[in-house]
Amino acid sequence: xxxxxxxxxxxxxxxxxxxxxxxxxxxxxxxxxxxxxxxxxxxxxxxxxxxxxxxxxxxxxxxxxxxxxxxxxxxxxxxxxxxxxxxxxxxxxxxxxxxxxxxxxxxxxxxxxxxxxxxxxxxxxxxxxxxx
Amino acid sequence: xxxxxxxxxxxxxxxxxxxxxxxxxxxxxxxxxxxxxxxxxxxxxxxxxxxxxxxxxxxxxxxxxxxxxxxxxxxxxxxxxxxxxxxxxxxxxxxxxxxxxxxxxxxxxxxxxxxxxxxxxxxxxxxxxxxxxxxxxxxxxxxxxxxxxxxxxxxxxxxxxxxxxxxxxxxxxxxxxxxxxxxxxxxxxxxxxxxxxxxxxxxxxxxxxxxxxxxxxxxxxxxxxxxxxxxxxxxxxxxxxxxxxxxxxxxxxxxxxxxxxxxxxxxxxxxxxxxxxxxxxxxxxxxxxxxxxxxxxxxxxxxxxxxxxxxxxxxxxxxxxxxxxxxxxxxxxxxxxxxxxxxxxxxxxxxxxxxxxxxxxxx
Numbered sequence: 239x240x241x242x243x244x245x246x247x248x249x250x251x252x253x254x255x256x257x258x259x260x261x262x263x264x265x266x267x268x269x270x271x272x273x274x275x276x277x278x279x280x281x282x283x284x285x286x287x288x289x290x291x292x293x294x295x296x297x298x299x300x301x302x303x304x305x306x307x308x309x310x311x312x313x314x315x316x317x318x319x320x321x322x323x324x325x326x327x328x329x330x331x332x333x334x335x336x337x338x339x340x341x342x343x344x345x346x347x348x349x350x351x352x353x354x355x356x357x358x359x360x361x362x363x364x365x366x367x368x369x370x
Numbered sequence: 371x372x373x374x375x376x377x378x379x380x381x382x383x384x385x386x387x388x389x390x391x392x393x394x395x396x397x398x399x400x401x402x403x404x405x406x407x408x409x410x411x412x413x414x415x416x417x418x419x420x421x422x423x424x425x426x427x428x429x430x431x432x433x434x435x436x437x438x439x440x441x442x443x444x445x446x447x448x449x450x451x452x453x454x455x456x457x458x459x460x461x462x463x464x465x466x467x468x469x470x471x472x473x474x475x476x477x478x479x480x481x482x483x484x485x486x487x488x489x490x491x492x493x494x495x496x497x498x499x500x501x502x503x504x505x506x507x508x509x510x511x512x513x514x515x516x517x518x519x520x521x522x523x524x525x526x527x528x529x530x531x532x533x534x535x536x537x538x539x540x541x542x543x544x545x546x547x548x549x550x551x552x553x554x555x556x557x558x559x560x561x562x563x564x565x566x567x568x569x570x571x572x573x574x575x576x577x578x579x580x581x582x583x584x585x586x587x588x589x590x591x592x593x594x595x596x597x598x599x600x601x602x603x604x605x606x607x608x609x610x611x612x613x614x615x616x617x618x619x620x621x622x623x624x625x626x627x628x629x630x631x632x633x634x635x636x637x638x639x640x641x642x643x644x645x646x647x648x649x650x651x652x653x654x655x656x657x658x659x660x661x662x663x664x665x666x667x668x669x670x671x672x673x674x675x676x677x678x679x680x681x682x683x684x685x686x687x688x689x690x691x692x693x694x695x696x697x698x699x700x701x702x703x704x705x706x707x708x709x710x711x712x713x714x715x716x717x718x719x720x721x722x723x724x725x726x727x728x729x730x731x732x733x
Contacts, residue, residue, distance in 0.1 A: 277398065277401040277402065278401045278402050278403045280403075280664070280686040281662070281663065281664050281686065281693070283662075283663065283714075283715070283717075299715065301664050301686070302402070303401075303402040303403060303406075303597060303601060303685055303686050303688070304397070304402060304597050304600075304685075306664070306666060325662070
């Protein structure tokens with residue numbers, strides 16, 4: 239069973255989470271449900287710091303033994319930090335998707351885009367629907 | 371999708387099911403790495419009921435097989451297994467299959483799942499055109515198959531059979547029983563480990579599966595899916611039909627020259643020899659990523675800026691803890707230690723050509 243989705247953040251339909259720091263920046267990762275679907279994460283491709291991405295652009299790639307999945311930017315902005323620990327320990331995403339397994343930190347281009355994201359409750363509903 | 375007799379067991383185990391060539395097969399029960407490591411360290415049990423089996427019987431059974439297969443089977447003994455290739459007229463590989471000599475004039479061919487119907491039609495066509503005195507029977511639907519693989523396979527299976535497994539040599543089989551049911555026990559597999567391929571009737575194969583799981587619990591046996599089967603075979607440098615080789619590829623371009631016996635006639639030989647004489651342009655080689663990233667099927671391979679080939683299989687190797695793969699490359703760049711790059715999404719990532727296999731078990 240997936241861990242509960244924290245209510246202190248927002249979610250995309252592509253299974254990313256966004257934690258708004260309230261200072262124009264946000265932390266982004268993938269959900270526990272996403273890591274469960276991927277299993278066995280063995281490689282994470284991180285973007286360069288300073289890269290600018292639009293909402294829905296691929297921002298990172300997460301690979302399991304069997305497959306590659308793009309991580310899409312849930313909101314547009316500039317990459318200001320990446321989780322370097324994932325280079326050595328990609329399994330941090332499996333172990334703690336909502337914490338130690340964060341992927342990038344962004345400076346938001348338009349905080350208004352946060353309004354397009356889902357609440358934890360709405361995201362849970364989406365996951366339930368996908369299972370059927 | 372077609373289902374094997376074990377399908378309901380996979381669902382009960384909460385396995386993740388995928389479509390493999392029209393078959394609903396378990397890709398993993400827990401996760402690929404755990405199942406892979408269980409197989410290398412103890413034992414893994416695989417549902418392989420999707421593979422095909424064809425019986426060939428009669429006074430001219432051997433004559434037919436000699437003509438349709440690349441390997442010389444004249445010296446095959448009863449109880450021996452031989453890997454061989456089935457070619458088309460152009461010398462391309464339709465299937466790589468194993469030949470079981472059950473008795474004089476009696477054989478079983480074990481085919482890959484996806485090309486089985488193609489094999490069946492092609493062999494029948496040749497049989498009819500030559501009028502060989504033998505019969506062909508597709509027994510795939512009634513025959514079940516389990517692969518028990520890993521260093522503790524022998525001790526597990528020995529608890530359930532009267533056959534003396536100690537004396538059963540690699541690539542040999544015996545017709546015996548497992549938990550009282552008639553079965554063919556073959557010391558062979560597709561993982562690079564010691565282990566057995568067990569053939570028994572489809573309607574009782576679930577019974578054997580259950581008894582093996584119970585008998586193997588104390589030895590660390592785990593059910594393993596096609597995901598682990600793929601990483602295991604790739605570490606062992608074994609090819610996957612339909613992925614590393616297709617009908618446009620001949621045995622001379624992949625590490626299969628050794629199963630071609632040019633001293634006899636077989637279908638596709640003329641074209642194969644013509645290919646050999648005109649020079650082989652590409653070769654299937656092992657690659658290892660030296661830069662960060664995992665090569666995957668279909669990624670392009672470069673030498674400096676020149677495109678020299680394509681990745682056919684690529685994965686993360688749980689045993690070696692690095693990314694490995696197989697690639698078709700221009701012969702001129704196929705020597706071990708040649709530095710190459712693989713285009714992974716938008717990045718050129720360093721890799722090198724290495725000798726196969728990536729992994730060899732200690733004997």
